[in-house]
Every structure is written in structure tokens, then in C-alpha cells.
């Protein structure tokens with residue numbers, strides 16, 4: 001009856017009824033909650049995925065924050081500050097969701113800073129012009145939404161619930177990027193060219209955000225069986241292309257793919273080959289900004305040490321005080 005083959009295989013000593021209970025919850029499309037029994041491999045897969053997702057949110061603040069001081073108007077500045085702040089919030093929800101699986105935030109941050117856990121390779125590209133803020137909103141946040149909407153139905157409750165709120169905010173991010181690009185595209189000749197150049201640079205890396213092709217994706221089949229993942233990488237990538245083509249047309253911008261054509265039979269857009277060598281190079285640390293992003297993150301963490309110390313001292317003081325009050329009662 002189960003759709004989660006070998007779900008309990010990682011906990012060889014787990015009683016059969018626990019495994020059956022887990023399988024039944026997954027098969028019924030219900031949620032696994034933190035106190036429920038779960039296979040070790042399910043827990044470690046989620047920790048890896050949620051930590052990577054949280055890291056992507058906070059590293060993703062960097063490329064755009066780079067433009068806050070140079071935003072062309074107060075309105076644009078306010079929108080961009082709100083967006084970058086939202087990404088910090090997404091990081092918080094996600095670190096919180098990962099903590100429910102028994103992993104500490106210090107441990108996750110330590111792994112990020114030492115390169116033992118990853119973040120999305122898209123954030124290793126530079127933001128060269130103001131139009132990049134628009135292209136990131138439209139394409140990068142757009143790809144994130146396509147990836148994350150199905151995660152709202154993920155089998156792990158805290159992750160699924162965090163995603164509901166994240167997706168609402170991502171849709172504001174996507175729209176502000178689209179509106180920014182639309183303004184530039186319909187502005188002066190130079191502004192149009194700047195918007196086109198940004199789309200030229202961000203299009204292919206955005207398609208890579210869906211991960212390697214299905215036949216090379218190491219974790220996909222098991223994640224789908226556990227209903228962490230609902231659609232394959234290639235399926236989501238195709239969905240994203242199909243959404244973007246008419247939007248690019250409405251923006252008056254061209255997608256940089258000469259092989260893009262409507263396929264009557266499939267009723268989907270065919271698109272050109274992705275340069276997976278570039279993807280693997282960036283993943284290996286050889287992207288244009290890998291070094292810069294991690295260095296900046298480590299520095300921010302070190303410089304924030306006094307805030308964490310002060311918050312911990314404050315919490316300890318109040319805990320001691322409420323303990324004394326409880327004794328007095």
C-alpha cells in the first residue's frame with residue numbers, strides 16, 4: 001500500500017509498526033510532525049534540504065543588498081529593502097523548521113561557513129547593473145516560486161507550513177522584479193538595453209536552479225517517494241519556461257535562446273541545451289562570486305557575535321528571574 005519504498009530501511013532496528021505508521025501517514029498525504037517517528041534517512045534528507053534552503057535565503061540577500069544604496073528612487077529603495085528583509089525572514093523560518101529535526105543553528109551555520117553545506121549556485125553570479133534587481137525578482141524569485149509552491153504540500157509539517165508564508169512573499173518579489181523590468185524595457189533605449197542585458201545573463205543560471213536533469217539527480221526518486229518532492233527537476237524547469245515565454249513577450253524582452261520554439265504536439269515550449277559544465281563549475285566553488293559571498297557571510301557572522309552574546313545573556317537573566325519568581329510563589 002505504501003508509496004515510500006524502503007522507507008524504514010535506514011533504521012534497521014525500527015519496529016515494523018513504526019515503519020508502517022510512517023508509511024501510512026505519507027501515503028495518506030498527511031503530515032509527519034517533529035515528535036513522530038521517522039526513518040533516519042528521511043530526517044537527514046530533510047536536514048540537508050532545509051539547511052541548504054535556509055542558507056540560500058540568507059546568502060541571497062547579498063547580491064541585491066549591493067544595490068540598496070544605489071536604488072534610483074525612494075520608492076525603489078523601500079521595495080528593495082523590504083525584499084531583502086523578507087529573505088532574512090525566510091532564512092529564520094527555515095532554520096527554525098530545520099531545528100525541529102534536532103539540528104542546531106550553530107551547527108548549520110558552521111557547515112555553511114566551512115563549505116560543508118551548500119546554498120543555491122544562482123547567488124554566485126554578480127549583480128552588475130540596476131536591471132539585475134529586476135531580473136533577479138522576475139527570474140530567480142520566479143524560479144523559486146515554481147520550486148516552492150509544491151513544497152507547501154511536503155510531507156514534513158514544519159517545512160510545508162514555512163513554505164506557505166515564504167511563497168506569498170516570493171510572489172511579491174517576483175512581481176516587483178517584473179514591474180521594474182517592464183519600466184526599464186519601456187524607458188529609454190539605454191534602459192531597454194540594460195534590461196535586456198540583465199535577462200541575457202540571468203536566464204540560463206535561472207534554469208539551472210531546478211537542479212540537474214532527472215537522470216542525473218541523485219536524491220530525486222527517494223524524495224518523491226517520501227513526498228518531500230512532488231515533481232521532477234525537468235518537469236518544474238519546463239513549467240517555468242512555459243510561464244516565462246509569454247511574460248518575456250509582454251515585457252518586450254527577448255529570452256537568449258535561439259532554440260526556443262512552441263511544440264504543437266507537446267503543447268509546451270522546446271528550449272536549448274543547458275551548459276551543465278558551467279553549473280558544476282559554480283557548484284565546485286569556481287563561480288564568479290563564490291569566494292566573495294562566503295567571505296562576506298563569515299564576516300557578518302563574526303561581527304554579529306556581540307549581538308548573539310547579548311541576546312543570550314538577556315535570555316539567561318530573564319530565565320533566572322522567572323525561576324526565582326516561581327520559587328517565591
Ligand SMILES: [Fe+2]
Nearest residue numbers: 057086087090
Ligand atoms: Fe526567499
Ligand SMILES: [Fe+2]
Nearest residue numbers: 087141170173
Ligand atoms: Fe525572494
